[in-house]
Amino acid sequence: MSLYGGAVDIDGEDPGRGDPADVRGAAGRRRTAADVSMEAATQLGAVPNEAGQWRGAFAQVMTAESLQHAAELAVVAEQWRSDASALEMYAATVQDIAARYQALRASYRNAKYDLAVAQNQLTEFLSVTERQASVSTTVTSAEARLRTLGAQYQELLLERQATDNLAVMLLTGDNARGGLARLGAGAIGGSSVPTLAELAEMDRSDLATLLKLNPDLLAQLTASNPPGNVAAWWGSLGEPQQTALVLGASGVIGALGGIPPLARVAANRVNAARELPAIEHVITALEAQIADLRNRNFDLSSMQAELEQKRNERDYLSDAVNGNVQLYLYDKARGNVIEMLGTLDADTTRVLTYTPGTFTNMQSFYDGGTQSVADWLTKNLDHTVAFVWKGDDFPGQDLTLGNPIGIGEANLQGLAVTTGKSLAAFQSELNALPSLHGTSSVALAHSWGLAATTGSELAGAKYDQVHSLAGAWMPGDWRESESTEYFHWSYRDFLSFFQDLGVVGAGNVPDTDPTFDSTIYEREGDWEWIPPTSTPFSAPLTPPPGFPLTTKPFENHDVINRVADNQQALADIRDAIE
Numbered sequence: 001m002s003l004y005g006g007a008v009d010i011d012g013e014d015p016g017r018g019d020p021a022d023v024r025g026a027a028g029r030r031r032t033a034a035d036v037s038m039e040a041a042t043q044l045g046a047v048p049n050e051a052g053q054w055r056g057a058f059a060q061v062m063t064a065e066s067l068q069h070a071a072e073l074a075v076v077a078e079q080w081r082s083d084a085s086a087l088e089m090y091a092a093t094v095q096d097i098a099a100r101y102q103a104l105r106a107s108y109r110n111a112k113y114d115l116a117v118a119q120n121q122l123t124e125f126l127s128v129t130e131r132q133a134s135v136s137t138t139v140t141s142a143e144a145r146l147r148t149l150g151a152q153y154q155e156l157l158l159e160r161q162a163t164d165n166l167a168v169m170l171l172t173g174d175n176a177r178g179g180l181a182r183l184g185a186g187a188i189g190g191s192s193v194p195t196l197a198e199l200a201e202m203d204r205s206d207l208a209t210l211l212k213l214n215p216d217l218l219a220q221l222t223a224s225n226p227p228g229n230v231a232a233w234w235g236s237l238g239e240p241q242q243t244a245l246v247l248g249a250s251g252v253i254g255a256l257g258g259i260p261p262l263a264r265v266a267a268n269r270v271n272a273a274r275e276l277p278a279i280e281h282v283i284t285a286l287e288a289q290i291a292d293l294r295n296r297n298f299d300l301s302s303m304q305a306e307l308e309q310k311r312n313e314r315d316y317l318s319d320a321v322n323g324n325v326q327l328y329l330y331d332k333a334r335g336n337v338i339e340m341l342g343t344l345d346a347d348t349t350r351v352l353t354y355t356p357g358t359f360t361n362m363q364s365f366y367d368g369g370t371q372s373v374a375d376w377l378t379k380n381l382d383h384t385v386a387f388v389w390k391g392d393d394f395p396g397q398d399l400t401l402g403n404p405i406g407i408g409e410a411n412l413q414g415l416a417v418t419t420g421k422s423l424a425a426f427q428s429e430l431n432a433l434p435s436l437h438g439t440s441s442v443a444l445a446h447s448w449g450l451a452a453t454t455g456s457e458l459a460g461a462k463y464d465q466v467h468s469l470a471g472a473w474m475p476g477d478w479r480e481s482e483s484t485e486y487f488h489w490s491y492r493d494f495l496s497f498f499q500d501l502g503v504v505g506a507g508n509v510p511d512t513d514p515t516f517d518s519t520i521y522e523r524e525g526d527w528e529w530i531p532p533t534s535t536p537f538s539a540p541l542t543p544p545p546g547f548p549l550t551t552k553p554f555e556n557h558d559v560i561n562r563v564a565d566n567q568q569a570l571a572d573i574r575d576a577i578e
Contacts (some may be wrong), residue, residue, distance in 0.1 A: 016098025420455020473505020
C-alpha cells in the first residue's frame, strides 16, 4: 500500500515486535562481562609493578605480554559497555514503538467501527435527505481518519527499520551499514557533509538512520548546495530514488531549497503524519485533565484554549496527510510554515507569493483565514498557484507577549530586512525550478508583510508586480524596481491614520509614495475630521481639517485581508494581475 493512497490494514507487520526485556537482559550480561574484563585488565596491568626483582629477557617478555593483554582486555571491556548502551537504547525505542502501535491499533479499530456504523446508516437513511447528508459527512470523516492512521502506521514501520539499522551499525560496524558504509564517520556523525549523490545511493531505511545520527543534515546540505544545484540533482534521479528520499529523508526533502514543490508537499505529508501521534497524546491528556478538574472550581479557560489549538493543529495536519492542504514547508521547531494553494502543473503561468502581517504565526494557518485571499485568487485566475509565506520571524508571532510588543516589533527596520532576506531566498528557490521558468511572479503583502516584501527586494528578489494590501511601510533603503508594477489597496483604518500623520515607517509608506498606484475604498463609518472652531490647547497628533477617518479602524484593516465584504477590491486586484 502506498503511503499516500487509501486506508491500510494495520494488523499486518508489527513494528513493535520483540521482547525489550530480553534485550535489556543481554545488555546486563554485557555490562557484567565488561566489569569482569576490566577487573582482569587492572590485575594484569599491576603485574609489571611486581616484577622489579626479576631480571633478564623473561622479565621483559612477561611485562610486555601483561601490558598488551591488559590493553586488549580494556578494549574488550569498553566494547561490551558500548554494546550494552546500544542494546538499552534499542530496547527503550522498541518498547516506545510498541506502545504507540497498540494505541494506533485501538484508534484504528474505533475508526473502522465508526465507518461501518455510518455506512450501515447511510443505507438505512437513503430516503431521508437531511439525515443522509449528515451520515455521508460522518463516512467521509471516518475514511479520512483511517487514511491518517494508515500513514502513521507506515511511519512506525519505517521508524522500526531505522531503529534496527542503527542498532546493527552500533553493534557490528561498517559491514552492516549498507549505503551508510560509503559515507565515512565524518558524514555520519555530522563533522562533514554527505554529497547529494551519496544520498541518492541510499535506500529509505539508510536515509532515516542517517537523520537519526545527524539531525543537522538539512542545515549542512542547504549551506553547501545552492537551489539550482539541488534542482538539477533532483531532476537527474529516477522515481525509485526520489521516492526513497521522500520517505526516508522527509525532514530534509520537505525543506531543502531546489526540491520541486510537489515533492516537498509529499515529504511534508510524511512529516505531518509523524507529528500527529504526539498531538493526539496531548489532546487526550488535556481532555482527561479538564474532565477531572471540571467540578473542582478551577479556571479551565487556558487549558480549554490550548485544547482547541491542539485540535485545530491536528485537523490541519490531518488535512495535509489527506492531501487537502499542500505544505511546501512545515518547520514546527521554528514555527514556520509555507502553504501552496492551487494546482501546480505544466500549464502554470503565474506564481503568487502572499506575505501576511503582524501577529502571524503557525496557528494563523489552521482555520484558513490567513490563506483566504490567496485561495480566492488562485480560484479566480487561470493557471495560477500561490504560496502563503511564513518562512521566518514575524512581529508579534509570540502572542503571549501581548499586542504592544508585537506592534513595537512591527516598526523594527532590522526585522523587516532580516525576514526580507529569507523571503528573497525563497524566491531564489522558486526561480531555480525548471518547472517554473517563464512564469510571472506576483507579490501580495498585508500590513507588515509589505515591509518584508520590499525588504526582500533589497536582498535581490524580483517581482513583476507588488500589491500592498493595507501595507505598512518600506525599509529606508528601499527603492522601486523599474521593471515592477506597484499597487496599494486599502480601506480607511488605524494604520492609514498614523501613516498620513507621518509616524509610521519614517513616512516611507505606500499610500503617499507615487510609485504605488493607490486605491482607497469607502465603507460605512467613513467620515472626515472637522476641528472645532476654537480649542484651548493643541493636542499632539491632531489631524488637519478634512482628514479621512473611520469609526471602524481595526475592522477595516482586516477587511482587505479577507473575502467577506471585500469582493470589489478582490476583483480589482484580480484584474490588475491579469
